[in-house]
Amino acid sequence: MTAWLRKNRWYFVAIAVLGPLAVLAAMSTDWFGYEQRVNGRPILVAEGDNVDFAGAEWSLDNSFVVSAESQAGRSADLPKNTELVVASVRINPSGVGDVSPSCTIHLKDRDGQRTWDTALGIDVTIDEGASSFCDSTRLDSYLLQVLFLVPEGAGEGSRLIIETAEEAPELLSIAL
């Protein structure tokens, strides 16, 4: 018995090494697809940047945080221990193809752990002429203004995530 084992020992070593490697290799292609589906391929946009994406020029116009404790927060009836993140993005459609991009908009916190949807039913007026969504009917430059209700402190270092169906998995990650 042991003679047979000794005679074939290198085959056993090969199985022990190559087996797991084969499994890892087979799964690695799935991993990269999964990773991209979850995190996308972000195009990082810093303050002051102007980025070409999905047939338009995007730049951060303004962003600020309204604390629930502040006067503005109180008059907007923000719930306790929350803050409102307000972000304005200038969208300048390039006019190519006669269509302006439509998009989905989220807010991610600094660590990228939490994701918020745009807030509904918050009593805060947005700028005249601004739109609260990517308006594909607007072919001229316009302001996109969105609100997010987040836990107190989460607005700091947060990023606006803008995705379009055409550009996926690439997406815009705008520092606020």
Next chain:
Amino acid sequence: MGLVARLLDTVSTRHWILLAGAVLLAITGLFGGLATVEKEPVVLPVLPIGEEHVGAQFGVAVHSVELMDVAPAYTFEADEGNEYLVVSITLTNNFVVSTTDIDEAISLEGLKLPKIDRTVLLSDSTPLPQAHPGLPIDVALVWQVPRGSVADKETVQVSIMEASLQTEPDLLFGDYWYDPVPVAHVDLTAHRVPAVGDSE
């Protein structure tokens, strides 16, 4: 090995074919034979109005068939040229999990009905009501039909249906009911109900 070889040699190929044929006939004989037989038409029981038929999936009692311009849980009128056909039933979920899939519990087979418009809980007008295990609910099943396709005082036959259960050890889709067939009939007189606010 030698034994099997010798056995194969004693019986000629022709005999093996005949043997296989005999086995085939014997097995199909067990299943009723190869000739197809006409199924005898089954006569289904006719239940009185309001009597419950207890099935494995649902217990169903049919109460009324009504025609109206504005149906429960909605304030819109039916599309141009249509009216609402509303069947009211009491349904009890006899299965083990809550469901909103109740629109195939009954069928009006004589009428060529389109897809059901909605189901409504009569006590509070909740749309798409849940049928919870063991809890009877009074619901209305609503269809849009061309005005006049069912006449006032016309006899309508409502069939109580029973589906078959397919069990799957799958966490997302799990067990499901399929292929409902009629198991009982209830004959009702359709009544035209005036809409709220009608001056007649």
Next chain:
Amino acid sequence: MIRVLVRVVIAVAMLVLASLIFTLAPNDEQTQAPVEIPISIGETGTGRNIEVTVHNIRLAEVVEADGYTPWTGTTPGVWIVVDATMSNVVNSTLPSGFLTFDGLTYFASTRPDSESLVGARLTPGIPTTGTVLFEVPLDVIQTSEPVKITFAASSDLRLDSAIVLSERLDELEIEPAILLEGPETGG
């Protein structure tokens, strides 16, 4: 002869082992089962994407809500009224809740619509406090057998967290009517 016998025995043993593995291997329902996090009343359970604190369980014959559209819920059985606070952890979802008892599963009632805590999306990090209703036949609350209430971030429980609470309800009084307070965000 012995060598043939040994090979036959090994072959049979492998067949038996294969069929054992085939029958014993976990099916989809088992490999995809949710991770249960048990809590008691007053405790907070935190899952991957849902955090739940159950405050109170009451029983009622009738439940009412006086929100945008007033609602009165009557039942041939009994209402199980669960006051709780919930929030998402990583992203916003529409939570789900169900009650199991004696092999039966009761989904949280949709009758109270947006007045129910499971009728609207939750927010990551911001708690929403409200009530979840279950409508059950009387015999569910009449035995000393506890019911099991499960809350999850969505209706798909596969491989995700489920916060579970087991409580016996036979010692609770059935109130004639309970007024629901619609869900409140923040805290």
